[in-house]
Amino acid sequence: MEDIVSSGNKGNSPHTPAVLNPAIEHHERLKVRYPVVQRPSRLDDIRDTCDICNQTLFFGHLTCRLCGTDLCPSCMEEGRQMSSACARGYDHELVLMHAFEDADYQAVRRLLQDINDGEPPPLGRQDTPQSVGRFDVATDPRSLTYASFLRFFDAGIPVVVSGLNPGEDSLTPAAFIRRHGKLEVDLVDTATDQALPGKFALDDYLTSFSQNLLSSRKLKLKDFPSSQHFRSADGDQLDAYVNLLPAPAITTESGRLNTLANMPHGSVPPDAGPKGYFAHGYDDPEQGTTTRLHQDVGDAVNVQTWSAPDAYALWYIFNPDQRDELRRLLVELGIAKRRGWDGDGDPIHCQQVCLKPEDIETLGRHGIQVHVIEQRVGDAVFIPAGAPHQVTNVGGSMIKIATDFVFPSHVPIVLQVSLELRQHRLDLASAHDEPVTGDEVIPIVAAAYWTALRLSKFSSSFQPAPDSEPMTSNLAATPMNMPLLVGKCSACVLARHSVSLQQTDPVIPASSPTAVQPPAPARTPSPVETQPPPNDTATTAMAPLTGKSNTRKRKKARHAKQRAETDPTFRMHPCPAHGCTSSYHADGLLNHLINRDKHSERWTSQEKSELKQLRARLTTGEAEGNVLTALKALVG
Incomplete structure (x- = not known):
């Protein structure tokens, strides 16, 4: 695992692929050497850990098929072996746990290949500051922008934001x-x-x-x-x-630029x-x-x-x-x-x-x-x-x-620190002749995988908006000095928008989280939406489509009203997916989430399977409230 973090450097840190590429390559080598046991991704609020060093197991997870003892890639490479015989007195029979949905795993590998084949990320700024970044939003509220903040923080320099009102x-x-x-x-x-x-x-x-x-x-x-x-x-x-929190797109638990926000329910995020x-x-x-x-x-x-x-x-x-x-x-x-x-x-x-x-x-x-x-x-x-x-x-x-x-460009250094703490745990155990205590605080390799999977499924929401500048847009565009790329297209867009900090930057709201909510994932426009209306003819051609849509909505509302009058338990529920304004009864809502194109592409294979299980629970007579509570936990 040490080679994963050898290429880090200040100001232009490698990003998610720098962590995932070596881990996946090592996992692929182990697939040749050991029998492979396929299972779904573990999303049951249990984190598998190495029985020697307590590091989180994700890629390269070896286990004994007889006694269940687990071994991580680092312990394997360092020759830290299990006991000479397993609990049943036999030699250990190691197998490789491949705990990934195959479609998801291959999607991540394709994404990494696209990034590896694409243009290199734009270089970080050469004028890396040496002193603490200081911003006072009480006296100069326009001084704090994502560009000015990241000029310091992306380079590993502390930042102090003053003037917040607790x-x-x-x-x-x-x-x-x-x-x-x-x-x-x-x-x-x-x-x-x-x-x-x-x-x-x-x-x-x-x-x-x-x-x-x-x-x-x-x-x-x-x-x-x-x-x-x-x-x-x-x-x-x-x-x-x-x-109070400045830069909520970076600091909050649902922030678009917070890598930890990409870990799904049940994956034991920190x-x-x-x-x-x-x-x-x-x-x-x-x-x-x-x-x-x-x-x-x-x-x-x-x-x-x-x-x-x-x-x-x-x-x-x-x-x-x-x-x-x-x-x-x-x-x-x-x-x-x-x-x-x-x-x-x-x-x-x-x-x-x-x-x-x-x-x-x-x-x-x-x-x-x-x-x-x-x-x-x-x-x-x-x-x-x-x-x-x-x-x-x-x-x-x-x-x-x-x-x-x-922050995404800090992922490699998080892995470095995680490995340092692993060695610290091992050294303490050796010095005191005791079992290893403590475990990995942030499972960063897992977080990087889930981030890459999300990128592979709706990458357009992470790309810069075509009419915005990455260094001056507060949310719509990826900042230029954050090398979070999605294939060649994103690299080209980022390179074109190398702009100066002297330009007027949108201000990061210091105390109004509602004003800085991350935008909804960008959807692919329909052919009708992409056709410009140069004259009245084009506008007229769209009218029948709009009329049909409104007619369907009115009919749906009328049927819902009639059903509610005859069935007091009937309820219409708004779609919980961000940015969707549709409403359905419980069974229709699940069908909508599973089958509607703009939603089905959001889900991992595991999440889609869980949605189908919820639909089955509803059709077999389980209380609607229980199913909707589980649905909210899954997609909310």
Whole structure:
């Protein structure tokens, strides 16, 4: 798997094919060596993992047909073998699990071939910035565009968006006490990074933010809520947070440019948040830190929604391209050992190191670039994938809420970090002679596959609109410096629209998510729609078609009304597919989704099979409400 990520570079990172091509090629080689067991894609909310390293299994999944032990491609290449004999005392009989619908698998391979044969992606911008990208939407709302944002973030440079309005009482200690005060939570002492014994009421802890009742110990509550999605805990507070997020096409869970949004229901997508981080602060950064040096797997955005007066969060964010050099210097200069590392595993991924300001100066003298950021209320800090960072609350307590995502051009570096964490887990297990604990946070190879499959099925929705500029369109076009290509056509379009940042760019709305919803997937226009109406004759020729359509609609509405008058249980349901305005009774709705061309092309083979199963459940007498609930979960 290491060769998958060897070609990454700043500013022009390889995209999805750079991850999928080697994985699929290795999978194809294994198909020659081992018997193949075909099965549908696993969409049952269970993630298969390697029994040696706990990495997610997708391509190259080997299993023993006798005892069911699973092995990943990395462990296979490294010679990490299973036990000499399986549970039944026989030698292992390995088979390759091919858990893909064949039509989908071949569609992805054709897409990758089209991209490989097409023109190379346009080069990233040569004027890669070196300092943090800063935008204040309160004083200059037009400064933040997708072009200006991606100039920094695509190159792995942190971005700070200031001037966001978190509201007066939605995401404050009082709001969380009012809504969740009796909830019992786990607290961590930031001085030792150890959890306190027992449970604590959330209202008691948050009361200390204003009354300073726990000033002798600096405590934090991380990952709130710890065991469920934020929407399950409080949908209103989630909406208040989502309203804050800049660049929603990139940062939200349904964003068009968020790779994780392409993972289907049942594929166990990662819990990307949002999660709340409530913590006391230190009087001085020399005294300690709130969140020790670590490295997230994917991209992240962190918004501060409340703080004590004059308090701020001090961030140290390192360049993703220098993380190997940082790791080396932490060990060679003895900084890691002095600041808490026990010597086992990776000095960054261990999350034990607490850097002091003098360490930052030392690393700077050795050529390590450190971005120092002071985050205050209303500031969103964007941390690119692969960037080690440390955060210290200074001057008082505060509340921050964060969410993870994966920008498409950062997919290769996400894989690099995932493999680093895999090695860290193995090293810790070896050092302590214990089984491997922890698993892969983001199954990025699976996410890349589902992204490619979606591209292969309705690629036109990802291509630039013909009348827009990729670097100046806020949503309709793929940004030029994001090499997300769909064959030769897209590459040519992107190359033609190399425009300057000096042009006026559409602004990214900072606090109105309804204004920036991703457009509906583009549909292929009918022959009638593509014919220009140069004169009255052309317009007249279209009239009969329009009349027939209206007649059918009126007849359908009349029949529905008559049926409703005779059958009180009869209901018409709007089509849940985005952009469709049709309505049907339950059975007709399922037929519409399965057979209508503009919808049937959306579904994977697995999804279409599930739609047919829902139709069968309805015809066999299952309650309509149950079927519609399952339908909403599938396509909603």
